[in-house]
Amino acid sequence: GNSVTQMEGPVTLSEEAFLTINCTYTATGYPSLFWYVQYPGEGLQLLLKATKADDKGSNKGFEATYRKETTSFHLEKGSVQVSDSAVYFCALVNYNFNKFYFGSGTKLNVKP
Amino acid sequence: EAGVVQSPRYKIIEKKQPVAFWCNPISGHNTLYWYRQNLGQGPELLIRYENEEAVDDSQLPKDRFSAERLKGVDSTLKIQPAELGDSAVYLCASSLAIPQGENGYTFGSGTRLTVV
Numbered sequence: 560g561n562s563v564t565q566m567e568g569p570v571t572l573s574e575e576a577f578l579t580i581n582c583t584y585t586a587t588g589y590p591s592l593f594w595y596v597q598y599p600g601e602g603l604q605l606l607l608k609a610t611k612a613d614d615k616g617s618n619k620g621f622e623a624t625y626r627k628e629t630t631s632f633h634l635e636k637g638s639v640q641v642s643d644s645a646v647y648f649c650a651l652v653n654y655n656f657n658k659f660y661f662g663s664g665t666k667l668n669v670k671p
Numbered sequence: 672e673a674g675v676v677q678s679p680r681y682k683i684i685e686k687k688q689p690v691a692f693w694c695n696p697i698s699g700h701n702t703l704y705w706y707r708q709n710l711g712q713g714p715e716l717l718i719r720y721e722n723e724e725a726v727d728d729s730q731l732p733k734d735r736f737s738a739e740r741l742k743g744v745d746s747t748l749k750i751q752p753a754e755l756g757d758s759a760v761y762l763c764a765s766s767l768a769i770p771q772g773e774n775g776y777t778f779g780s781g782t783r784l785t786v787v
Contacts, residue, residue, distance in 0.1 A: 563713075595778075602675075602762055602778040603714070648713050658727065659776065661713030 561586045565649050565662035572639055572669050580634040580665045582623075582649035590651040592616075592625050592632040597646045597664070606634075606647070639669045673697070675779035677763050683785045689751035692782045696744070696765030703740060704776065705748050706762040714762055720746065753786045760784070 566581040584592065591610040595603040607616030612627035621636045632649060649662040676695040684690050696703050701722050706714035717736065719727040722743035731738065735754070740746040750757055760783050764776040 600780075602677075602780040603764075603776075604778070605776070650713070658716055658719070659714075661715075663711070663713050 561590070561651060561653050561660045563649050563651055563660050563662035565647075565665050568646075568664070568666040570665060570667050572667070574641055574669055574671055575638045576669075578634070578636040578639045578643075578667070580647055580649075580667070582632045582634065582662060584630050584632065584649070584651050586630075586651055586653055586660075588653055590653045592623070593650045593652070593659075594621070594623055594632070594634050595648040595650060595661075597648065599645070603648060639667070641669045641671055643667060644669045675763055675765050675777050677761075677779035677782055679782055680780065681783050681785075683787060684753055686755055686786050687752040689749065690753050690784060691747055691749045692761050692763075692784075694746045694748070694763030694779060696746070696763070697777055700765035700767060700777070701743065702766045703746050704764040704766075705738060705746070706764065706778075708760040708762055708781070710759070717748070717761075750784075753784075755786050758784055758786045 562585045593608045594606040596606045607618040609616040609625035615624045623634045646664045646666045648664045703720040705717040708714040718731045720740045738748045760781040762781045763779045
């Protein structure tokens with residue numbers, strides 16, 4: 560089957576700290592992988608994506624590399640800001656089913 | 672370009688009452704999705720439309736939930752009667768026929784339903 564597992568939150572960091580949010584997946588076939596971000600009271604916004612093994616998605620200082628050998632897609636940022644406080648969702652889409660599978664989300668709190 | 676528009680943003684109803692949510696997708700997106708997001712969890716698919724046809728409604732609780740997408744554009748999701756466990760955020764999303772587009776899905780801001 561298809562599933563996504565994320566590290567549990569909340570993750571609390573000080574401003575300018577290094578961020579890693581772990582994400583691993585199980586999928587049949589060759590999925591594409593995504594990170595979405597949800598700010599308080601808002602819908603989900605696409606943060607970055609990778610469509611094949613070894614691709615690196617990046618946006619707004621965030622990066623994630625599609626690792627097929629470890630079935631992982633960990634999100635990283637070198638220096639977080641207070642404005643990065645949000646819930647982050649890892650997701651995969653398996654085109655055999657034309658359906659997204661989301662992790663349970665990881666809440667990030669960044670303190671000044 | 673306007674994004675996916677949902678209304679209302681918030682709804683509080685008593686149990687056993689009906690409720691409806693409305694979604695207007697991005698122009699040209701022929702695929703529309705309704706997701707439910709329970710507190711502290713990721714979204715889960717309820718139903719997917721390709722144009723006006725519901726092609727995946729396997730997760731929709733059909734005893735109380737219904738949806739329609741007339742003319743393949745706007746969509747309405749209804750719950751009748753609502754139960755306490757239906758309290759959640761209901762998200763609408765749209766995409767081109769193949770979601771492996773540049774932007775994957777585009778989500779609306781959601782409707783937060785509270786059943787009391």
